[in-house]
Amino acid sequence: MIVTVASGKGGTGKTTVAVSLALSLADDVHAPLFLDCDVEEPNAALFFQPAFQERRDVGQMVPQVDFDLCTYCGRCAEVCQFNAIAVVGKKVMVFPELCHACGSCTLNCPVSAISEVPDIIGTMERGRSGAVDFAHGTLNVGEPMAVPIIRELKRWVIPADPGDRPVILDASPGAACPVVETMRGADAVLMVTEPTPFGLHDLRVAVTVARDELRLPVGVVVNRDGVGDSGVDDYCAAEGIPILMKIPLDRRIATAYSDGVPLVAALPDYRDAFRDLYAALQRLVRDGGPSQ
Ligand code: SF4
Ligand code: SF4
Secondary structure: OEEEEEOOOOOOOHHHHHHHHHHHOOOOOOOOEEEEOOOOOOOHHHHHOOEEEEEEEEEEEEEEEOOOOOOOOOHHHHHOOOOOEEEEOOEEEEOOOOOOOOOHHHHHOOOOOEEEEEEEEEEEEEEEEOOEEEEEEEEOOOOOOOHHHHHHHHHHHOOOOOOOOOEEEEOOOOOOHHHHHHHOOOOEEEEEEOOOHHHHHHHHHHHHHHHHHOOOOEEEEEEEEOEOOOHHHHHHHHHOOOEEEEEEOOHHHHHHHHOOOOHHHHOOOHHHHHHHHHHHHHHHHHHOOOOO
């Protein structure tokens, strides 16, 4: 089962939950696979301390103009929907940070003056941490596009048929394109939120993406239960979204997090609760999401 752990906002404890879920399943027959897809700020490796075995660059093909052939006709700029190539007088300028590698300019150049060259935007690494297979991607500083790295990371690491193996994807916070890409292809989405009006607001947005647009089953974990109000409970009850786990506000959890210690390593009694959480997700998937 592939589970994406997401949250509408940062600071909800999403990575704490994702890491603890993977570690709690690590004793079982099938070694969990953990992907840190928060490629702009990957931090799950701090908890896993994995030994990396493989590293790959991630790039995309961007246009390169042969000025001996170019007639400065402007056709490439006309067909580019992303303003990633401009023709000004006797100059053709390419802006790789805007390019979506669609290949349209290359196809449409009447004199075949455009070739495609790789532009490295980040890296991926995979390795092992105890019984967990770990992988993450890292977007190079200044690069704007996280989605190609997430897509490549999933393609590189997730087997075509994971079978019974738990695959846990830790998404970036929010509900933008990188989160959508991290959710795409998952069997279920686990939303981590906090019981405050801010948590509720961002939960609603993230649920819209996961459940209403991607048609995925959604379960909720309420972290720091006991602070705030009953808004998240009321919303989930009204929407028929199951709250699968509540983690109370506990100073020991916050201290462990700030020390880089996973929740279930600091408080091993939580392992059973996370195994129960995974079983509840399996039932949620089996019973069907909103598309069934
Ligand atoms: S379409 Fe080709 S020939 Fe025309 S400006 Fe662009 S690169 Fe030059
Ligand atoms: S590959 Fe596509 S996005 Fe990139 S410059 Fe060419 S037309 Fe624009």
